[in-house]
Amino acid sequence: MSHAVIELKDITYAFPDRGNALDGLTFHLHHGEKLGLFGPNGAGKTTMLHILMGLIKPQKGKVELFGKTMADGKIFNEARLKIGFLFQHSDDQLFCPTVLDDVAFGPLNQGLERKDALARAAQALDTVGLAGFEDRVPYRLSGGEKKLVALATVLAMQPEVLVLDEPTTGLAPDAKDRLVEILKGLDMARLVVSHEPDFLAATTDRLIAMRDGRIRPGVLKPHTHTHVHEEGDVPHQH
Amino acid sequence: MASIAEPFASGDSFIHRIDPRMRLICAMAITLPVALLNSIDPALITLATGVLFVLMARLPLSNVLKRLCVINVFILFLWLFLPFSQPGETIWSVGPFNVSREGIALALLITVKSNGIVLTLMALMGTIAIQDLGPAMQQLKIPNKLCHILLFTYRYIFVIHQEYTTMRRSMLARGFKPKTNSHTYRSYAWLVGMLLVKSWDRAERVHGAMRCRGFQGRFYTLKEFSTHPIDFVFLAACILFALGIAYTEIAHRGLI
Numbered sequence: 403m404s405h406a407v408i409e410l411k412d413i414t415y416a417f418p419d420r421g422n423a424l425d426g427l428t429f430h431l432h433h434g435e436k437l438g439l440f441g442p443n444g445a446g447k448t449t450m451l452h453i454l455m456g457l458i459k460p461q462k463g464k465v466e467l468f469g470k471t472m473a474d475g476k477i478f479n480e481a482r483l484k485i486g487f488l489f490q491h492s493d494d495q496l497f498c499p500t501v502l503d504d505v506a507f508g509p510l511n512q513g514l515e516r517k518d519a520l521a522r523a524a525q526a527l528d529t530v531g532l533a534g535f536e537d538r539v540p541y542r543l544s545g546g547e548k549k550l551v552a553l554a555t556v557l558a559m560q561p562e563v564l565v566l567d568e569p570t571t572g573l574a575p576d577a578k579d580r581l582v583e584i585l586k587g588l589d590m591a592r593l594v595v596s597h598e599p600d601f602l603a604a605t606t607d608r609l610i611a612m613r614d615g616r617i618r619p620g621v622l623k624p625h626t627h628t629h630v631h632e633e634g635d636v637p638h639q640h
Numbered sequence: 641m642a643s644i645a646e647p648f649a650s651g652d653s654f655i656h657r658i659d660p661r662m663r664l665i666c667a668m669a670i671t672l673p674v675a676l677l678n679s680i681d682p683a684l685i686t687l688a689t690g691v692l693f694v695l696m697a698r699l700p701l702s703n704v705l706k707r708l709c710v711i712n713v714f715i716l717f718l719w720l721f722l723p724f725s726q727p728g729e730t731i732w733s734v735g736p737f738n739v740s741r742e743g744i745a746l747a748l749l750i751t752v753k754s755n756g757i758v759l760t761l762m763a764l765m766g767t768i769a770i771q772d773l774g775p776a777m778q779q780l781k782i783p784n785k786l787c788h789i790l791l792f793t794y795r796y797i798f799v800i801h802q803e804y805t806t807m808r809r810s811m812l813a814r815g816f817k818p819k820t821n822s823h824t825y826r827s828y829a830w831l832v833g834m835l836l837v838k839s840w841d842r843a844e845r846v847h848g849a850m851r852c853r854g855f856q857g858r859f860y861t862l863k864e865f866s867t868h869p870i871d872f873v874f875l876a877a878c879i880l881f882a883l884g885i886a887y888t889e890i891a892h893r894g895l896i
Contacts, residue, residue, distance in 0.1 A: 452848070455848075455852055456851075457848040457851065457852070479851075479854070479856065482851065482852055482854065483854050485852075487849075487852040489845070489848075489849050489852075491845070493799055493842075494842065494845040494846050494848075494849050495846075495849040497791075497792065497795050497796075497846055497849075497850070498795075499770055499771035499774070499791075499794070499795070500771055502862065503771070503862055506862055507850075507853055507855075507860075508853035508854055510860035510862075511853060511854030511855055511856070511860070512854055516860075516862060516864075519860075519862070520862065541795065541798060541799070555853065556853075559853065559854070
């Protein structure tokens with residue numbers, strides 16, 4: 403296997419008034435790998451993602467991105483531009499007065515000329531199927547549209563890796579299906595964190611689980627399960 | 641979701657077509673000397689000019705009046721106190737209270753000045769759409785912090801309002817009835833406290849999300865404004881007007 407794009411070594415992180423959220427966690431994501439991370443609430447999934455993005459600093463351990471040790475904030479700033487991180491709540495991610503401004507925000511920060519940033523933004527909106535949304539106001543969009551715009555803001559930066567934090571939270575089934583379709587069309591390495599086995603099965607090649615601040619050894623086997631919804635007696639796919 | 645209504649920003653008048661940066665400069669150039677006025681004559685001229693600007697911008701008059709009402713409610717309180725509290729020549733007595741000519745004059749001056757300034761701002765700044773106001777301020781080299789505060793207040797005030805509504809509903813759902821007692825005050829204090837904590841958390845998350853997209857303290861703007869000769873004529877007229885106001889005031893105070 404090629405070298406890891408994301409590597410966490412023996413990471414320990416504790417919140418001030420709680421026990422260890424991460425406890426000697428070790429994790430790899432390799433080039434071209436599509437990895438799903440599954441785990442109960444409070445297992446430390448989001449904490450781990452924030453550490454690998456350099457948003458919080460672990461008390462112990464080492465973060466390596468693209469083969470380089472992230473020793474300080476400056477080197478993180480560079481590496482971050484190559485990782486597309488989709489936040490759990492789109493409202494945290496979208497802050498500009500128009501969709502176009504938001505999608506062009508990343509490319510402009512990368513130092514692109516206005517013209518090129520606009521081209522990138524248009525292309526990213528096209529990828530998520532939202533061409534024509536340029537002048538819409540992000541906070542007036544539906545939950546599903548917001549999620550897709552947020553994905554476009556990340557894709558516009560042409561990242562080498564996608565990191566998605568519970569991308570299906572609060573999405574209606576049809577919005578989820580749309581997200582799955584878009585993700586299937588992208589071939590960059592990705593790490594998807596989710597509670598939903600079906601979504602993970604559709605968007606990733608391999609599943610790992612997290613519990614009590616560590617990655618659990620072994621590989622998960624997807625298996626069928628019963629579930630309940632309307633028209634459940636009609637043959638259907640997930 | 642609700643949003644700040646911008647009834648003035650969507651017109652297509654002569655004023656709307658002026659470069660937003662020019663409108664900002666004009667608004668500042670006029671309101672600053674007016675705010676410092678001590679004499680009624682230039683204040684009256686400003687009020688008339690404010691009305692003229694509003695007519696030129698063809699603003700919906702009902703909205704203009706509504707906003708003026710809000711300002712004048714505050715001014716009403718000045719009329720309740722100033723005429724009685726300012727020392728000077730008594731022109732009317734109500735029981736133990738004396739109304740002074742100076743008090744009336746001062747209250748009138750403040751009323752005229754405030755309405756003049758508000759009308760001018762409505763016509764010149766209110767007509768700038770929020771997505772243009774940020775870049776315009778930035779291009780005029782107004783400190784970045786002020787631009788950011790404006791932008792984020794606009795974007796997140798509804799999110800915060802929504803959180804407030806959600807928490808309030810959950811209080812009502814658990815049988816909360818506001819009354820004049822310490823339980824009510826305490827509950828409201830907790831609500832406000834929680835709102836501050838949540839806003840802080842959200843601010844951290846938003847900042848994190850921005851850093852993930854390469855934000856390092858500087859905004860780049862997509863907006864390109866274009867300036868036409870007529871914009872400069874308007875700017876020159878506004879600055880001349882502001883100088884005229886300043887000159888009248890200085891002459892009135894006998895400084896020249």
